[in-house]
Amino acid sequence: MKLVLDGDINVYYIQTLCMIFFPGEKFGAAAQNQPGAPELRLKLTKRAKGYNAKATAKFGGNKVVCSRALDFSPYYTEEKTAKMVCGAAVVSAWGELLGYRPSWGMLTGVRPSKVATDLLRHGISKTRTKRILTSEYFVIPKKAALATDVALCEQKMIGNPDPRDCSMYISIPFCPTRCSYCSFVSYTSKKLLSLIPDYLAKLLVDLRAEFALIRKLGLRLKTIYIGGGTPTILSAEQLRVLLDCIAGETDISALEEFTLEAGRADTITAEKLAVAKEYGVTRTCVNPQSLCDEVLANVGRCHTVEEFFRAYDIARNSGIPTINTDLIVGLPGDNFKIFSKTFDQILALRPENITVHTFCIKKAADILRQDSHVYSVRGGDAGKCVDYSQLKTQQEGYKPYYMYRQKNTVGNYENVGFALEGKECAYNVYMMEEVHSIFAVGAGAVSKLVNYQPQEGGAPLIQRLFYPKYPYEYLRDESTQEKCDQIETFYREQGLLK
Template sequence: MICLIQNVEDYNNDLRVILMAFYMGVKIITPENIEKKPELGADVAATLVAEFAEGQTKIWMKDGGLDVKSEGASEDKQQDWSAREVCGKPDIVIDQDYHDRKIFRNVLKRAMYRMLSERTGRVLPWGSLTGVRPVKIAMEAVERGCTDEEIQKLYQETYVASREKAEACVKIARREKAIIETIDERNEYCLYIGIPFCPTRCLYCSFTSYPIGVYKDKVDAYLDTMEKEMEYIAESYTEKKLASIYIGGGTPSSISAEQMDRLCSMIEKHFDLSQVREYTIEAGRPDSTTADKLQVMKAHGVDRISINPQTMNGETLKLIGRAHTPEQAEEAFMRAREAGFDNINMDLIVGLPGEDAEMVKRTLEKVKKLAPESLTVHTLAIKRAAHLKQEMDKYSFAGDVDEQLSLVGQAAEELGLAPYYLYRQKNMAGNLENVGYARHGLECLYNILIMEERTDIIGIGAGSSSKLIRREGDLDPVTGETITGNRIDRVENCKSVDDYIARIDEMIDRKKQAFAK
């Protein structure tokens, strides 16, 4: 455990995420936690103390716990302690006013990165960058007219990121920009439709998903409920053109062919598909991707599917709870080709328990023979709600994840695929990233738009979320006041299938409030 002590909370999240980047999986506690459970104090391996003051910030990091008492805490819950007396000479001194958050947070994180890098002997490829969308920095710079060299310098000097990561962000931003320029951002939108059922739950999964074997009798009721939500959204968005449909999960292909046909027919009934540029369904688990379901998808105009083996090593598939074999993944891919699909994505995960570079190479050799049009590589993230998080001590993680990620990039290049989107998650192995590769002209529009947040994305179904883009100068749809600055309004649906079915009127009311005109 690491004990975090700070006299103000303004940079609490920034301190925590940079600590987690270097000490993945370590629990961060406060003196208040120790007061409630004194036994925690014995497990504190290190203590970070941050003292923010006018014109100067000082930070100390020492091994073990500190005897810091908090009986004198003031009403605003700031700790009454003298960091100098407790810790001696500070490890970091920043002679700058901490109140200007926009400027100070990068200075703080850069200083923290350098201190922690020296302390641990680790160099992180992304430097002090801890956000989900590192490409946004490059995109904003591209739109300001900056050169590639200027943007790379920004990443390296401001965020201490490696040249490799800086170059990747610039390339992806340039590619995304060319695609986004074809979109009418104000007048087009995307649909996300969530099918939260899966054949089994994977070891690493934290998504909202329910075993189809248990919930198969509720699928039709779930579709009934989704149609009610579809009807309202279709009526509300008649003035905008539907650009992209993405059906995800869960595993959408876990429902029957008849139910898939019904779902696609519902979409056709309520939405004008004449302007749709892309229609994706995550066929996902190879053991659920049957010929009749593929035929249904093709008949309804689905033009992009994803078949996700995650790995082509049978022993790993068993370990992570995937109820299919590498051979079934290959068979599902060939069935999709026979059904006429010429835009197929495959998802892989690097950093899986027990996997090393040689095992990843075996996976990639099989994937290259199949030659998908796009390849998405995920770096394993240890998510709080996943079984893996609770059972970490049972598994070994000996592989060099950075090397594994590089191998996927090399294989993608050999397949003629170039990176087109990138994002990060908390608690990722090696503090790395997820990358999407695709042939030119076959990039997933939905993936780009959800990363860059340029158009409304409306979520339908349990666990889905809607993002509504509000631009400066627009009228707030609820208050009628002029909006200052850009913002994103989020509307969440409840995660539980049973709650979604029972509370659909509430879900629609949430959207009505957000959509109000």
């Protein structure tokens, strides 16, 4: 795409907006000079009272010009006003030229409910928040309602965070085989799976160090999340060793929530979940992704629908109170008929949590290479499937409580966590909304140190600490003590221990 910007404009934001309309589009010199390449010219001008933006979009022999103006207001900084007026002009120009209105309008970020949260925090009513999302951000009405509902639910769950609250994430990045759509780092080959015993041994050492620090600083551990990969790749005995270590370091009964993400049906046994229940796990995930054997085979997910139902029964009979099921909309070979049948079957099981993801392809260019209608910019059936999941959950008494977006999803749709009343996953909300620190241990684990409100109404102050991405590197890592020192310094410098 040829992009010509005039004024103090955030190039990355404009490129991201253009990619909603042209997934996988390139902006380098070669792409600019390609015959027939789309073209966007954008001019930003500052006035005494606000900003003007003029966008000229050209493609396929057609041209649309859109001018927008936005006055300064108490709700937005000057920089944000400039960004918003540019967004409005660009989305309007491409939208008119291509006859397409993206569901999330000019919102490109990971957390579409953030704008709603900010507006609600300014004391703006729910109705007005929805109106602002539709009129100023071009979000379509049903997504504006979704974002507002999620923001309200999150606010209720978050309350007034105590600076001493924290959570813990434990990474088990191993899986029995690799699903072809997955972009998570996870070891699957026989040779790499043989690292599990050494990995576990190192994990326990690091966990003990971090738990000791939590005690030393007098922090209050609210949730623990053991995630993957596929944590139930561990044998029942290995799980017992891990959970026994955790139980020896912290009072499990004082936790608000303790998740052991199981995931793949072919790793779930009654014995493993009995160990989990014995050690106080309160939430687990049994993920079908789709209840169509053909779709599962298409994506190389090596279990059948029948195995999912068997694993779900095991989870239900284990006595672990909250079960989550992950689904993906828009997988290759999926369509509305298959998805709606899948969804009805899941609802019939009445899991406490259902998480609906939109299929995400790492490189958007891959989407374009596929000729299936599912991968068109409008997402084919995916929009209908996402709508179906949101409508049916509402009818069945579930609430959307958590939402995020990834880049390059089919149709640019969102991922939403639904929960029965009072069964929301607290860790998901704490992590996404950055309300307290997450101590993360294991390969690929990223600790997030959070000072929720450095000044009244200010954005949270965040510092991240990274463990090496791959288990091989993690085994050689010696950074834990240094990390603990950095964490302690953060808490002391931020004055969070008073």
